Amino acid sequence: MNPALINLLVFAGVVIAIWLAYRFFSSRNPLESRINQQKTITEDILKQLYHVEQSKSSANLDNLAGALQLSRRKIYPVIETMTGSGLINLHDNQIELTEEGRQYALKIIRIHRLWEKYLAERTGHKASEWHHLAEKMEHKISEEEAQKLESFLGNPMFDPHGDPIPSESGEMNKVKWVPLPSFEMNQPCKITHIEDEPGVIYQQILENKLFVGSHVMLLQKDNNEVSFVCEGEEHRFSTIVAANIHVEALSEDEIFEENAVRLSALQYGETAEVIGLSKECRGANRRRLLDLGILPGTKVEVDLKSPLQDPVAYRVRNTSIALRNTLADLILINKS
Structure with missing residues (x-):
């Protein structure tokens, strides 16, 4: 056979192979992307429903879409799939977690809080960045990787904001903290939890150098404002902002350092x-x-x-x- 013809056939074969490979990967990548997107939305819905459940509120399609900043068109097919797979139930337009969905939600929350703990303890990321970065990683880490991360961190029970970290079996430590405006006045206490959402309020608390573990004393309060002292500085917050700070009484072996x-x-x-x-x-x-x-x-x-x-x-x-x-x-x- 003519060598030039052989070279032409070989070249044509290489071109066809490259084209087929391109078609294969270009068709697979959008599919993988779509699967990952569905997984992320599913897990975000489960986590949001868990928080709604803990606040003793109810969720429907509209407020769920609003909380996750997704359109009804995008969220509805996922809700249908989750209902069919037994993760949620629909009752008169109300969306509720099943026990299976609740355990799945706790796994995502566990990974999120472990990753926040990792960011706080092992990296130089600012406190204002922890939540956003953890929200990305919570969809990528497997249960096995989460178990290794927990062991690496020394099996922590609370994340850096003071939220309890679910165990591998979904159990969590009970907390006794109350919102700062609800605590007794002129009684020493300590910050045990700072809510990191909404971000604008969390940032305001950080800018005032208030941290989990800080000792505080409530001086005055009314329906609109509270004033309190923390580590030598007096602060005035609206009750809306102060309600994002949770406190509890000092233990018997803790001393309130007034000065x-x-x-x-x-x-x-x-x-x-x-x-x-x-x-x-x-x-x-x-x-x-x-x-x-x-x-x-x-x-x-x-x-x-x-x-x-x-x-x-x-x-x-x-x-x-x-x-x-x-x-x-x-x-x-x-x-x-």
């Missing part, structure tokens, strides 16, 4: 003694401060301030150490 302030509040000429580190101080930051000798009872004073007042050099154990204000905010002191 406690953050290290960042220390001025030239003042001396102080370290009370301890905020629970919000985690991972590498916590290890660094402990390695630097920031321990209860340590004497500290301002050594030097930069022109922009950040960072600040502090004299600790005859050594000058520079700390950003964001890190100094996590060190609690008593001024001498």
Whole structure:
């Protein structure tokens, strides 16, 4: 056979093979994408229904679509599939979880909260980023991977916001916290949970340097506003914002440090003694401060301030150490 003809046939065969491969993968990728999208919507619906159930409210197609920011046209086929697979029940336009759907929802919540714990303990991501990043990962991690992550984190019982993490079997620790406006006035308590939704309220709480574990005392309250003191600073919040902060009474072995302030509040000429580190101080930051000798009872004073007042050099154990204000905010002191 003519060599030129052979080369032409080989070339044509390669072109056809490439074309067939392209058709195969281009047809498969949209299918995989559609399957993943359906899975994500299904799991988002289950999680939302679980939260509705816990708030003792009810859900229908319209408010569910609104909460998930999806159109009825997009959500309705998924609802039909979920009904057929036994994850949900429909009663007079009300949508409810079955026991199977509830257990599935708890698996997604478990992964979400474990991933938030991982982001808080093992990465440098800001608190305002944890929820959004965890919402992406909750649809990608398998149960086996979640079990490994839980073990890696030391089997935590609560996420960084204070929410209990479901066990592998779907069990959760019961919580005793109440919204801050509902707590007794002039009685010391501690923040045990900060709701991270809606994001605009959560961001406002973060900007006021309020963390899980912080000791607070409610000073005044009415239907519109509450005022309270936290680590040496007085705050005024609307009751709507304050209701996103949950507290509980101090345990018998916890002492309310009435004069406690953050290290960042220390001025030239003042001396102080370290009370301890905020629970919000985690991972590498916590290890660094402990390695630097920031321990209860340590004497500290301002050594030097930069022109922009950040960072600040502090004299600790005859050594000058520079700390950003964001890190100094996590060190609690008593001024001498």
